[in-house]
Amino acid sequence: MFRSLTPARGRPGRPSGTVVALATGLAVLVAGPTAAAASPPASAGAQPVVTRAALDPALVAGRGADVDFLEQEAENARTNGEIIGPDRTAYTLPAEASGRRAVRLTPGEYVEFVLPSAANGITVRYSIPDAPQGGGITAPLRVAVNGKHLRTMTLTSQYSWLYNQYPFTNDPQAGLLHPDWWITECQCVPSATTPYPSIDKPFRPTHFYDEQRLLLGRTYRAGDKVRLTAPPGSAAAWTVIDLLDSELVAPPHVRLLAANVLAFGADPTGRRDSADALDRAIAFARRAHLKVYIPPGTYQVNRHIIVDDVTIEGAGNWYTTIKGREVALPTPAPDGSVHTGVGFYGRDAADGGSRKVHLSGFAIEGDVRERIDTDQVNAIGGAMSDSTIDGLYLHHTKAGLWFDGPMRNVRVTNNIIVDQIADALNFHTGVTDSLVSHNFVRNTGDDGLAMWSEKTANARNTFDHNTVQSPTLANGIAIYGGTDTTVSHNLVADPVREGSGLHAGARFGAEPFTGHLRFTNNTTARAGTYELNWNIGLGAIWVFALDRSIEAPIEVTGDAYLDNTYNAIMLVSDWPVKDLYSISDARFRDVRVDGTGTSVVSARAAGSASFANVDARNVGAVGVNNCGSFHFTPAGSEFTLTDLGGNDGGWLAPWLLPNTITCDDRPPVSPPPPPAQW
Structure with missing residues (x-):
């Protein structure tokens, strides 16, 4: 969603002098991570590896959008370039890549994909450098099939590369936009600091990737080889290829x-x-x-x-x-x-x-290169009741769809929404009885899909069977207040910074949660990011009581949280209001957690949650990190956990119940192994 508020300067934990070193320099981005994997041998990529959100499709069956294309990650293809990643550190190229890995080509190098099925169209997700003073460059990418040069695509970074503090700038040499805001790098408010701390420039580069589609002119068969080459003499010192989507495009309607x-x-x-x-x-x-x-x-x-x-x-x-x-x-x-x-x-x-x-049945191609929250430069906007939006491709606008209600009964289905400066879709203010289903979202600059009940509550809306990949800021799917909301059968992967896969937030002036809030049969992958203002890791699902208590039941059933960067589940209230607001009725049932960098549950609020048949494995630190409201009373934490049975994996040990204090403000992170069939 659009943020017009100063980021929180408080944090839901104890003060700490720890400074987190972040990869903010352009040189780091160009060079890739220090521990990049070696290029695969020449025999690699002989067989196509089809993934969904860089996962084995069997792990996400029945979840996410039904799409017409097949995804292939560049790191699984044949290349003489360099595989970069895995790395989840914000401000690095691997962190924003699908699956947190990609292939870096210097001029003359290639990556070659084997088509898994007949195709006449491809989508290439890529990154090339910014111009030294910002504004982007263009560079060629040669496309050959079976050794025969077919087309030369003209890549651009004119819609990439944002810098600095929210709402960002296109200038890589800019000083702090808000010197009166807390910044993690110096653990200070710079304008209140003597001497004024220096910052590395470019400061916090982000939003590196773009994508481009190409019709091949004829249909190629399964097994044909599509080679992408950064040609000698390219203006781009490097070209990063993240993935290739291939598709058999139907004839024109x-x-x-x-x-x-x-x-x-x-x-x-x-x-x-x-x-x-x-x-x-x-x-x-x-x-x-x-x-x-x-x-x-x-x-x-x-x-x-x-x-x-x-x-x-x-x-x-x-x-x-x-x-x-x-x-x-x-x-x-x-x-x-x-x-x-x-x-x-x-x-x-x-x-x-x-x-x-x-x-x-059409595409909307915008020209939005900067974030100005007051601008109405969205692909779809206004209020549309009893309406349908189906089969569109929305690209390079501020938000793909931003609806300002009151309005009712809109159906948003089967759309592709990519490379947005802000949200892919937001139901803002009094949107009711509406459905968002089978949409594919990638590379948003804010929440992927959001409902924001500002002033008037949204009600009886459903987000179902959508795929959200690589939001560079904020959450995959976020619900800010509202009545009787359902989030079901979605796939969310690779959020980068200051957000989670799934989020329920009493914040941004939203109306309270009432009725039910249901998260049902969703899967997240590599979620739970670093929260910049608090200097802690979040959960794959994050419940946040900032403006008020969350008293409505939050029902989480059948979700799977895979390869979590930090926590799987986080329930939190901000430090300045931790004694005012609570989260009183969260219910988790039939949930699977496969891999956490830290904990299964992190509680940083007063309140309660119950757990039934929540199975966990590959837990990095401790099953439950229970800080409550940080008063550490003799009676235990202010947050109570109830074991309803069937919670396998030893993460919810009896001694933790109901409210044993197990608070570690920043537990060490142990990267989990890749997820596998349960």
Whole structure:
């Protein structure tokens, strides 16, 4: 979600003088981690290795989005480059890579993938350096199939590389944006420190990766070899390839009986602006009770298209692209925006919102390179009740979909939302009776999927069967207040910084949790990140009472937390309010924990939780790290654990119950082994 608040300067633990050394220098990023694995032998990659979120697909069966592509990690392919990682340290290239590993190519080096199935389209996730003064560079990447050069892609870092403190800058040489904020590197508030501490520049580089799609021009067979080469003479000193997605793209969809935008003057070459033509087609379609059809092509649109009671179909998101520049407004808009850009927006909720909007089968390509929270430069926005958003590809906007309610009954399904500056999707304020299902999210600059009940509660919404990978800041899936919420059958992997795989937060001024909050049959992988402001590790699922107590039952059933960087489960209240707020009724049942860097449960709040059939193995430090509210009373911790039976693995030993103090503020981290079948 968008953050407009100063990061917490307090922390839910005891003071510590420990300084965490972070890899912030550009040289570290270019060179890769100090313990990079050797390149695989020449025989490696002879057989394709298909993964989901860099995991064996059998480990995540039935969870996450159903997608049309197959994922192959570069580190499993044949290469003469260098494998970087594994490393989960923020501000490093491996940390933001899928599976925390990737392949680094210098000019002349390659990585070669064997197609696991017939394909005519590929997606390449990559990183190349920033320009010395920011703003990005471009560099070529040669694509060959079976030894025959096919295309040369032009990679760019113009949409990557953010720096510094929230809300970040594109300038790698900038000093602190907020010298009055606490920073972990010096364990201080710099503006209150004499002498003023120096910082390494670039300070906290992040958001390194981008991705690009390419139609190959024909269908290639399973077993054919796709080679990606950083050519000699490239402007990029290095090119990191994270993964390749391959897909058999269906032929273009054709709608004959429709208001075809070409008839209203739209330009499919992208040379002329087509916004007015789309408006004319929409107006005609509403009068004639027709759908709007956008044929294959690239259509330039540099502002919002307002939609209400209309169906708009493209030929498919590989064929129909709505693309626009970010445009500075001559004066700020009433909502605070200082830019506009391409996007399809419902009417404002204050004006009644829109209804019966149905968007499908096209891509939206934005031009957002900086984070300005007041800007409405999202791919989809406004309020849209009784509406559907299906089969879109959303790229390079601020947020993919940001809905400002009240509104009801929206279905967001089968979309790909990647390389966003902020959230992929946010239900903000009074969104009810809505579903987000089978969406694929990768590389967001904030929460992947969020519900934020600011001012008016969201209610009866479900996030189901979505995949969220590599959010560079915040959480994979976050619920901020609301009523009767379900988060089910999702797959979340590789959150990088200051967030978790799954999050329930009484924060950001959200309305209280009421009714039920259910996390059911979700899987997280390599989750539980480093919390920058507190200087501690989080959990794969993180429950946080910051603005108020969480009194509604939190029911966690059937989840699997795999290869957790720190804790699997964390329940916490911030240090300044630890004696005010509690988490009173968390229930965990039929949960599996395979690997923790520290603990299965970390409790840093008053309250209680119960556990039934919670099985754990490969626990790094101790099963339960129970600090309660840090008063260490003779009666024990202020947090109570109840054993309802069947908790295998020895993590919940009898002597821990109900509230034995086992507090280690920062236990040592023991990296767990890779997850395996239970």
